[in-house]
Amino acid sequence: MVRAGGRAAPANATSETDIADRGRNGLWEDCSAVGDVAGAHHRSGSGENVVAMQDNGRDATQDGGEDAVDVVVVGAGFAGLCLLHRLRGDGLSVRVFEAGGGVGGTWYWNRYPGARCDVPSLEYSLGFSEELQQEWEWTERYAPQAEILRYLEHVADRFDLRRDITFDSRVRSATFDEASARWQVVVDPVGGGEPVEVSARFVIMATGCLSSANTPDFAGIDSFRGETYHTGQWPHEGVDFTGKRVGVIGTGSSAVQSIPIIAAQASELVVFQRTATYTVPAHNASLDPAEVAEVKADYAGLRAANRQTVVGFGSRHPGNDISVHEVTPEERLAQFEARWERGGLAFLGAYNDLLIDPAANELIAEFVRDKIRATVHDPDVAELLCPKTVIGCKRLCVDTGYYETFNRPNVALVDVSEHPIDEITPEGIRVGDDRYELDVIVFATGFDAMTGALSKIDIVGRAGTSLRDAWSEGPRTLLGLGVAGFPNLFLVTGPGSPSVLTNMVTSIEHHTEWIADCIAHLREHDVATIEATEPAQDAWVDYVNAVANFTLYPGCNSWYLGANVPGKPRVFMPLIGFFPYAVQCEEIAADGYRGFELAPA
Ligand code: FAD
Ligand code: NAP
Numbered sequence: 001m002v003r004a005g006g007r008a009a010p011a012n013a014t015s016e017t018d019i020a021d022r023g024r025n026g027l028w029e030d031c032s033a034v035g036d037v038a039g040a041h042h043r044s045g046s047g048e049n050v051v052a053m054q055d056n057g058r059d060a061t062q063d064g065g066e067d068a069v070d071v072v073v074v075g076a077g078f079a080g081l082c083l084l085h086r087l088r089g090d091g092l093s094v095r096v097f098e099a100g101g102g103v104g105g106t107w108y109w110n111r112y113p114g115a116r117c118d119v120p121s122l123e124y125s126l127g128f129s130e131e132l133q134q135e136w137e138w139t140e141r142y143a144p145q146a147e148i149l150r151y152l153e154h155v156a157d158r159f160d161l162r163r164d165i166t167f168d169s170r171v172r173s174a175t176f177d178e179a180s181a182r183w184q185v186v187v188d189p190v191g192g193g194e195p196v197e198v199s200a201r202f203v204i205m206a207t208g209c210l211s212s213a214n215t216p217d218f219a220g221i222d223s224f225r226g227e228t229y230h231t232g233q234w235p236h237e238g239v240d241f242t243g244k245r246v247g248v249i250g251t252g253s254s255a256v257q258s259i260p261i262i263a264a265q266a267s268e269l270v271v272f273q274r275t276a277t278y279t280v281p282a283h284n285a286s287l288d289p290a291e292v293a294e295v296k297a298d299y300a301g302l303r304a305a306n307r308q309t310v311v312g313f314g315s316r317h318p319g320n321d322i323s324v325h326e327v328t329p330e331e332r333l334a335q336f337e338a339r340w341e342r343g344g345l346a347f348l349g350a351y352n353d354l355l356i357d358p359a360a361n362e363l364i365a366e367f368v369r370d371k372i373r374a375t376v377h378d379p380d381v382a383e384l385l386c387p388k389t390v391i392g393c394k395r396l397c398v399d400t401g402y403y404e405t406f407n408r409p410n411v412a413l414v415d416v417s418e419h420p421i422d423e424i425t426p427e428g429i430r431v432g433d434d435r436y437e438l439d440v441i442v443f444a445t446g447f448d449a450m451t452g453a454l455s456k457i458d459i460v461g462r463a464g465t466s467l468r469d470a471w472s473e474g475p476r477t478l479l480g481l482g483v484a485g486f487p488n489l490f491l492v493t494g495p496g497s498p499s500v501l502t503n504m505v506t507s508i509e510h511h512t513e514w515i516a517d518c519i520a521h522l523r524e525h526d527v528a529t530i531e532a533t534e535p536a537q538d539a540w541v542d543y544v545n546a547v548a549n550f551t552l553y554p555g556c557n558s559w560y561l562g563a564n565v566p567g568k569p570r571v572f573m574p575l576i577g578f579f580p581y582a583v584q585c586e587e588i589a590a591d592g593y594r595g596f597e598l599a600p601a
Contacts, residue, residue, distance in 0.1 A: 069093040072185045072200040074171045077105015078505055079206035079492040081152060082126065082512040085159045090516055095198060097187050099170040103156045105208050107149040111234035114257035115145035118345060118398040119503045122295050123313040127303035128509060132158065134296055142284045173458035174203050176487060181528045202519060204490045205454060209500050212452025214565055215443050219423040230443040231258060241265040247429050247436060250444035251277045256397040258444060260405045269411045270436050272421060276387040278368050279397035283343035312506030312578045319349030324360045336367045348392050355392050355551050365391040375403040381413055393556040449559040450495045450573045451475050461486035474571030478532035478540045478595055479585055481511065487529035490515045495573040496544050502578045514585050528601040536595030548572040
């Protein structure tokens, strides 16, 4: 059985036959683990409102005037912080703009009850500093949002990053000026006021894959008299649900984490489910000091081993690299059970064909359905909670007491799969003839993923081409890092890179290194601009699609495909497989940035 992901397949390996051949040749032998997968124009024109750049003693103003820096980074989440630290260390002047009032990105915005990571904290953390990873103490297997935010605040303070970050500042546009080969970036202060403008040689979009909240355009949405919240824009002061009638729309990861906690507080909870979700228990617990000591004894080794995997984490518990069809039913059940008992995303690493072969997938899907039936007392509710889709083609959820919550007398499940929510009324939600009176509505309705934050910025490249137009039929990149027609623009975890199918911190650190090394190369060789070529980009897009089509991923209405946002082009956006991708990134750089055009200064 050939598995997607795994070892390097070159960008020209686009046909399914090609991919299959390379698989047979063992090029993808590391991929037990498709299983583990489961395991931004408008210038102010005045020039007056320039950012008062801080003098950090470098050549920031060399070609752009006093309002100039070497690099503008957009976003101060894991990626923005990582980039600022590395690029400043390389002697570049860097300015980070962040729409939020603090660092943290995802972990600044997503403060809903129960929010925590689903990649173990010991691995969902930064490896660039041995001191940092030795001194930080994670308390739980999966750290809660507040702890991850504290960690990122610590990173910002420890490396003195805040002095180069401007908060409450939303980048409105970035326009490439061909004459000067520089970007003009316009930034709006979030609370209102005059826009500021800055010139940069490079712009790096660290705007996040899951940072543009998606609230569906429900009829009557503004008429509701109660409180409304989106999980991805949660109020800092928290929400007290005590004694309230609450409706949650959505059953993805954010809903799965928040529903059990909201249910325990609210007088009534009504969950509106369009697609039933597969979720695996987290078995979250305090971290065992022995495990922490073992990891810290060779943290660098763990980070390196994780970079050899398809998903950027989990090297301590590798996937089981055999087909589910090679074992007896008893062995299969024991394997599924053992992984259910250990919990977490490694569940889908049980066999190597679970995300390739529909029959294999159905075996593990049915195992989960049996767990639901055994957990949920009301057989009708249980059956409604049983997903009918391919397991893993939407991101697997990791929960604490999700299915059990539907045994509570104050919790009701409403199926909106066939009859959608008709409207939001002043009193609540109407589905057909049924009216649900509510005090609070929680939109756990996800994000305009991967392209949403970028498409909100007017990014204008060569010849006045906007990124929105260039991507009107879906995003097109080379390596998920560069876009043809947009010189000196880099994306972090952009579409066409493994990004959301990995431990994103691994991917972010990898992109930080690749981009910083690239900029160092350009400076060293006196190169003015780097830009993906169209042919190389076309080949890369074909490759990403071919890998995806080799799996079961494209088969359901996931946000990976843009299917959750009405009108969004359906294109499978992430590339499956971190390790083979990293190999290709390295080879392309070593080959003088093959596929990119480098123009001399
Ligand atoms: P983000 O953290 O999203 O930061 C991007 C920042 O850019 C944001 O702060 C945003 O305000 C800012 N920004 C965007 N546009 C602009 C603009 N125009 N101007 C100025 N600023 C702008 N991944 C995992 O691997 N494991 C997990 O366990 C995990 N859990 C998650 C849980 C939740 C609730 C969510 C929503 C995502 C989770 N993810 C997880 C994915 C997570 O997004 C990444 O792991 C990671 O935090 C992304 O970091 P980032 O810096 O790339 O982007
Ligand atoms: P999501 O997975 O996209 O889930 C959104 C939910 O809202 C889905 O159930 C969706 O139904 C539903 N929905 C959307 N529009 C709807 C409509 N018009 N009517 C009814 N239902 C509607 O979003 P998310 O839960 O915020 O998670 C997004 C991603 O963030 C995750 O996949 C994960 O990568 C990350 N995340 C991770 C964690 C973690 O555990 N660490 C927690 C939260 C988020 P359909 O499925 O039918 O579209």
